[in-house]
Amino acid sequence: MDFGFIFSSALGELFSPTTAAYALAALGLAVHFGYSGLLNFGQAGFMAVGAYGFAISTLSFDAPFFLALIISILCSVIFAFILGIPTLRLRADYLAIVTIAAAEIVRYVVTTNQLTSVTGSANGLAAFENTFYAMNPFPEGSYMGMNNRDFFIRVVGWGLVIVCCVLVWLLMRSPWGRVLKGIREDENAVRSLGKNVYAYKMQALIIGGVLGALAGMIFTLPRGAVQPSNYGTELTFFLWTCLLLGGMATVLGPVIGAMIFWVVLSLTQSLLYGLIESGAVTWLTTVQAGQLRYILVGVALMLLMIFRPQGVFGNKKELAFA
Amino acid sequence: MRSTLRDPSIRRSKGLQRVVGALFAALIAALLIAAPSAQATTPSPSPSPTTFQNNISGFLRDDARAPIPGVKIKASGNGFEGDATSGANGAWTIGVPVQGTYTIELDTSTLPEGIALAEGQDNPRDVTFSQTSNLSVIFAFGEGIVVQQQDFGQNLLNRLVAGLSFGLLLALASVGLSLIFGTTGLTNFAHGEMVTLGAVLVFMFNGFGLPFWLAILLALIGGGLFGYVQDAGLWRPLRKRGSGLVPMMIVSIGLALAIRYVIQFFFGGATQQLPGAQSAEIQIGPVSISPNNLWSLVISAVVIALIGIVLLKTRLGKATRAVADNPALAAASGIDVDSVIRIVWIVGGVLASLGGILWAYYRPGVTFDMGSQILLLIFAGVTLGGLGTVFGALIGSIVVGIFVELTTVFGLPADLKYVGALFIMIVVLLFRPQGILGRRERVG
Numbered sequence: 001m002d003f004g005f006i007f008s009s010a011l012g013e014l015f016s017p018t019t020a021a022y023a024l025a026a027l028g029l030a031v032h033f034g035y036s037g038l039l040n041f042g043q044a045g046f047m048a049v050g051a052y053g054f055a056i057s058t059l060s061f062d063a064p065f066f067l068a069l070i071i072s073i074l075c076s077v078i079f080a081f082i083l084g085i086p087t088l089r090l091r092a093d094y095l096a097i098v099t100i101a102a103a104e105i106v107r108y109v110v111t112t113n114q115l116t117s118v119t120g121s122a123n124g125l126a127a128f129e130n131t132f133y134a135m136n137p138f139p140e141g142s143y144m145g146m147n148n149r150d151f152f153i154r155v156v157g158w159g160l161v162i163v164c165c166v167l168v169w170l171l172m173r174s175p176w177g178r179v180l181k182g183i184r185e186d187e188n189a190v191r192s193l194g195k196n197v198y199a200y201k202m203q204a205l206i207i208g209g210v211l212g213a214l215a216g217m218i219f220t221l222p223r224g225a226v227q228p229s230n231y232g233t234e235l236t237f238f239l240w241t242c243l244l245l246g247g248m249a250t251v252l253g254p255v256i257g258a259m260i261f262w263v264v265l266s267l268t269q270s271l272l273y274g275l276i277e278s279g280a281v282t283w284l285t286t287v288q289a290g291q292l293r294y295i296l297v298g299v300a301l302m303l304l305m306i307f308r309p310q311g312v313f314g315n316k317k318e319l320a321f322a
Numbered sequence: 323m324r325s326t327l328r329d330p331s332i333r334r335s336k337g338l339q340r341v342v343g344a345l346f347a348a349l350i351a352a353l354l355i356a357a358p359s360a361q362a363t364t365p366s367p368s369p370s371p372t373t374f375q376n377n378i379s380g381f382l383r384d385d386a387r388a389p390i391p392g393v394k395i396k397a398s399g400n401g402f403e404g405d406a407t408s409g410a411n412g413a414w415t416i417g418v419p420v421q422g423t424y425t426i427e428l429d430t431s432t433l434p435e436g437i438a439l440a441e442g443q444d445n446p447r448d449v450t451f452s453q454t455s456n457l458s459v460i461f462a463f464g465e466g467i468v469v470q471q472q473d474f475g476q477n478l479l480n481r482l483v484a485g486l487s488f489g490l491l492l493a494l495a496s497v498g499l500s501l502i503f504g505t506t507g508l509t510n511f512a513h514g515e516m517v518t519l520g521a522v523l524v525f526m527f528n529g530f531g532l533p534f535w536l537a538i539l540l541a542l543i544g545g546g547l548f549g550y551v552q553d554a555g556l557w558r559p560l561r562k563r564g565s566g567l568v569p570m571m572i573v574s575i576g577l578a579l580a581i582r583y584v585i586q587f588f589f590g591g592a593t594q595q596l597p598g599a600q601s602a603e604i605q606i607g608p609v610s611i612s613p614n615n616l617w618s619l620v621i622s623a624v625v626i627a628l629i630g631i632v633l634l635k636t637r638l639g640k641a642t643r644a645v646a647d648n649p650a651l652a653a654a655s656g657i658d659v660d661s662v663i664r665i666v667w668i669v670g671g672v673l674a675s676l677g678g679i680l681w682a683y684y685r686p687g688v689t690f691d692m693g694s695q696i697l698l699l700i701f702a703g704v705t706l707g708g709l710g711t712v713f714g715a716l717i718g719s720i721v722v723g724i725f726v727e728l729t730t731v732f733g734l735p736a737d738l739k740y741v742g743a744l745f746i747m748i749v750v751l752l753f754r755p756q757g758i759l760g761r762r763e764r765v766g
Binding site for chain 1: 749
């Protein structure tokens with residue numbers, strides 16, 4: 001087994017664009033759940049809306065990059081409205097069921113054969129990333145062992161993560177953020193102070209959703225393809241694991257959580273593959289080793305929730321639930 | 323694997339939980355042994371050599387549904403020509419280099435004596451790939467069989483009955499979910515996996531060579547046991563600790579993910595069939611329905627009626643309703659809340675298993691994610707009827723089942739039929755958030 005390779009590929013996951021996308025989407029969940037107490041189980045839907053919004057406006061309407069970006073953000077805002085209007089007045093578990101259902105509706109709709117000309121059905125869409133890479137300021141060459149395209153997407157992805165973290169941090173220490181935390185702790189108390197709880201919740205849902213849409217774009221751009229199967233409910237559950245790993249009512253928690261998530265997954269995966277190839281483990285096939293990661297994530301999610309719900313960085317007093 | 327499912331209990335493991343854990347380990351171990359042997363007994367598709375990614379395939383069966391072996395079929399198009407001969411199970415596969423349009427010709431001279439293509443069956447015919455890498459071609463055989471276009475009213479009636487059958491099997495799962503929600507407040511996302519387990523257990527026990535009725539009986543017992551183990555090993559300790567409802571819901575999501583892939587780990591990703599999964603439709607009065615669907619309809623209706631009688635007429639049912647209404651008051655009036663909840667979990671597990679077995683016949687097929695596929699429909703049924711109300715769950719599920727089947731009649735593409743049900747759920751929440759039978763105060 002080549003341990004050098006295993007560790008270097010695990011470290012490579014630390015700053016991969018996928019990790020950046022997970023960090024952004026989990027940050028959106030932190031705004032939803034950690035700060036406002038909204039149980040959003042449809043973050044994969046927001047990511048799909050962002051990714052498809054960008055890809056469809058680029059491919060079907062030849063939109064320039066920034067127009068496509070704005071369209072996709074607008075789509076996620078509309079999606080948040082559609083979700084929020086029926087559910088934000090109801091108890092938390094209704095929002096959970098409706099968001100998970102809405103995310104699945106998005107996935108079914110982009111998968112249907114009827115819309116193949118627009119969404120590409122199960123095969124998805126490809127070749128929409130050229131407007132993005134056309135803006136690449138880095139000339140060709142090697143940057144820390146990467147080509148200029150890979151380097152560019154990492155710079156943009158992590159730049160976006162940093163900007164969004166600062167924004168969320170500023171928002172949450174503003175008066176607006178304090179009202180939000182008040183809603184999380186006791187909705188009726190905030191309402192009795194004359195605040196419009198519904199509007200605050202809606203704003204939080206939109207902000208977290210836009211973060212999810214941005215994450216969807218960062219997720220698809222390096223792949224150069226968007227496929228519906230990537231946006232199933234599992235993606236949302238992975239994001240929740242990232243969020244709970246790091247700490248839900250923190251700004252850096254989701255980012256660190258996403259990093260830990262991917263490094264641990266990559267490490268266990270390559271170690272298992274290495275053991276299987278070297279013949280040390282014979283009771284597993286490589287396919288089964290791939291399934292082990294899901295079992296691992298599921299168990300990690302349970303254990304985190306039971307034994308350390310505040311995550312690595314969180315403060316137990318700041319939990320959205322007692 | 324065993325420890326993963328009862329990790330939370332490790333800190334507090336008691337004698338009883340050890341016993342239950344050991345039982346569960348034995349169950350998983352049995353799964354482990356069963357999976358390979360069970361898979362080995364499944365007939366594999368035709369032995370035709372394929373080196374290409376894209377396949378044109380089909381099954382040749384006569385009008386009595388017996389396979390027709392030894393028939394030659396030829397495919398040509400896109401500068402390619404290939405042929406295949408149907409195997410012992412009637413299956414044939416032709417690998418082709420690229421997707422596109424091909425001309426398929428069945429060599430009628432190789433057909434056995436007394437079997438001919440049905441009227442109106444084009445031979446040769448042109449077929450085109452769409453989206454997938456596999457293209458099925460159906461040749462119908464026999465005299466007097468005409469592939470006919472059903473008229474609208476007939477179709478509507480058939481779908482209505484099929485929808486009722488589907489709705490009732492959904493109701494089996496959602497009544498359990500609703501009972502659990504009512505008594506413990508838990509929104510159990512792992513309920514879909516309890517559905518899967520029923521079908522997988524039947525497949526496993528059947529693979530052991532056990533008689534079919536025994537396999538079903540054991541699967542139902544396994545489902546009840548699983549419900550009991552879940553409650554004793556995970557949910558009861560969490561309740562004792564005073565965990566909130568939202569953390570418990572997230573724990574159930576983790577549990578669902580873990581169980582789903584533990585099942586896939588042993589069962590594999592393929593679709594398997596339970597015995598007798600293929601059945602020709604029969605005509606009852608104006609309705610044509612497959613015997614499996616009819617059985618499913620009758621079985622689930624009877625079981626649900628029994629549950630209703632138990633809930634309304636017996637002491638246990640009254641106790642359950644009392645706990646659902648107000649656990650503290652129920653405890654104060656001398657009801658053993660914990661034992662009621664335990665029974666609710668066991669019954670919920672049995673009902674979910676039964677629903678899973680019927681779902682395996684309805685689809686038809688057993689897969690590791692079959693339960694999670696209908697989990698949202700189960701939720702839709704429960705929310706539609708009103709969270710926590712058992713009879714609401716029943717009505718909601720039937721509405722969802724019929725709606726899912728009827729949308730295809732009214733022009734919604736088949737791959738969007740679940741969307742309609744989920745959409746209806748969201749609309750209902752908009753106008754009557756407490757559901758059809760729910761009470762207002764539960765919503766707030």
